[in-house]
Amino acid sequence: MNKTIDIQITKTNDSKLAGTNFENLSFGQIMSDHMFVADYVDGEWKNFSIEPYAPLELNPANATLHYGQSVFEGLKAYKNENDEILLFRADANQRRLNESAKRMCIPELPEEIFMEGLRELLEVDRDWVPDQAGCSLYIRPFIFATDDYLGIRPSKTYKFMIFTCPVGHYYAKPVSVKVETKYTRAAEGGTGQAKAAGNYAGSLYPALLAQEQGYDQLLWTDGKNHENIEESGTMNVMFIINDILITAPTTKGTILKGITRDSVLTLANEMGLKVEERFLSTTELKEALETNKLQEAFGTGTAATIAHIDRIHVGGQDYILPEKPATAFSHKVLETLDALKYGRIADTHGWIIKV
Numbered sequence: 001m002n003k004t005i006d007i008q009i010t011k012t013n014d015s016k017l018a019g020t021n022f023e024n025l026s027f028g029q030i031m032s033d034h035m036f037v038a039d040y041v042d043g044e045w046k047n048f049s050i051e052p053y054a055p056l057e058l059n060p061a062n063a064t065l066h067y068g069q070s071v072f073e074g075l076k077a078y079k080n081e082n083d084e085i086l087l088f089r090a091d092a093n094q095r096r097l098n099e100s101a102k103r104m105c106i107p108e109l110p111e112e113i114f115m116e117g118l119r120e121l122l123e124v125d126r127d128w129v130p131d132q133a134g135c136s137l138y139i140r141p142f143i144f145a146t147d148d149y150l151g152i153r154p155s156k157t158y159k160f161m162i163f164t165c166p167v168g169h170y171y172a173k174p175v176s177v178k179v180e181t182k183y184t185r186a187a188e189g190g191t192g193q194a195k196a197a198g199n200y201a202g203s204l205y206p207a208l209l210a211q212e213q214g215y216d217q218l219l220w221t222d223g224k225n226h227e228n229i230e231e232s233g234t235m236n237v238m239f240i241i242n243d244i245l246i247t248a249p250t251t252k253g254t255i256l257k258g259i260t261r262d263s264v265l266t267l268a269n270e271m272g273l274k275v276e277e278r279f280l281s282t283t284e285l286k287e288a289l290e291t292n293k294l295q296e297a298f299g300t301g302t303a304a305t306i307a308h309i310d311r312i313h314v315g316g317q318d319y320i321l322p323e324k325p326a327t328a329f330s331h332k333v334l335e336t337l338d339a340l341k342y343g344r345i346a347d348t349h350g351w352i353i354k355v
Helices: 061-069 088-101 111-124 199-214 259-270 283-292 328-342
Strands: 034-041 044-052 070-073 076-078 086-089 137-143 158-166 175-179 218-220 231-232 235-241 246-247 274-277 294-301 303-312 317-320 352-354
Touching: 034 111, 044 111, 061 137, 061 259, 070 088, 070 199, 086 111, 086 137, 086 328, 088 111, 088 137, 088 259, 111 137, 111 158, 199 218, 199 303, 235 259, 246 259, 259 274, 259 294, 259 303, 259 328, 283 294, 283 317, 294 328
Parallel strands: 175 218, 175 303, 246 274
Antiparallel strands: 034 044, 034 158, 070 137, 076 086, 076 137, 086 352, 137 158, 218 231, 231 235, 235 246, 235 294, 294 303, 303 317
């Protein structure tokens, strides 16, 4: 790949690699040695560097701290049996980052800065990509406002950064969910379709209430009438009822256009499973549970890939889903996605990028 930006590289003299236990990786707690940094100043992105991972120094008047002008992405890198680093659909993350940035009045980040910065960072920290089965290197690109100004307006300066962390499984077991009918994650015309930092802050309190009641996550419903299922926690959610895969459409602007979601729908069509992108009402969900027509329920997202759901609380009642056989679609699609990501089967979709 021809390089179009000049990246200054300063390597750490104090690597954490030797002291990291790759056999016991928690999610998002151990950060790799380096980070990529770029600044937006005077109308252009500049000052490209890879430097040791370290805390940031921020002015108390930093615009992001007060007004939340920040967007981020999440993706993963894997190692195949030839010790090559593979990225899964990083180009889609780059495009979605800019879609989120537009909604938050953040300037567009050119593709070459995202991709070349990411590739160079992975080359520097390639030993941080785990070899262990089921493990990967989680990648966090993000942009935030850097003006030191308390007036409410779009910032004139920004910082783009990428850092990484080796991770194991996000969920060690199937999750229990509760249908949320009071609090709202997103409303039409809002920022639900953007991967904006503030979206997640607003979801923490209702999620905490659900956890106190013994549930792992929420099933978010629409902000108008709380009648239609939209997402599951921070994931897209899918249901299989009468051999039909049903998932909410992303056309209303309230639901994130999940890259794993899109991948699962593509594979479902190829596997011959009928797909309906439509809203599932809470009434229809409850009826399907009561009549045993709900065959599978699962969340899709970068962190967990597929998160199996084994208990659903709806209409004041808990419903236990039976354990799925190995032939269940959610198991098969997870196996296929993992095989693609680790390079065990041929990529016929152009989803894999070799570093």
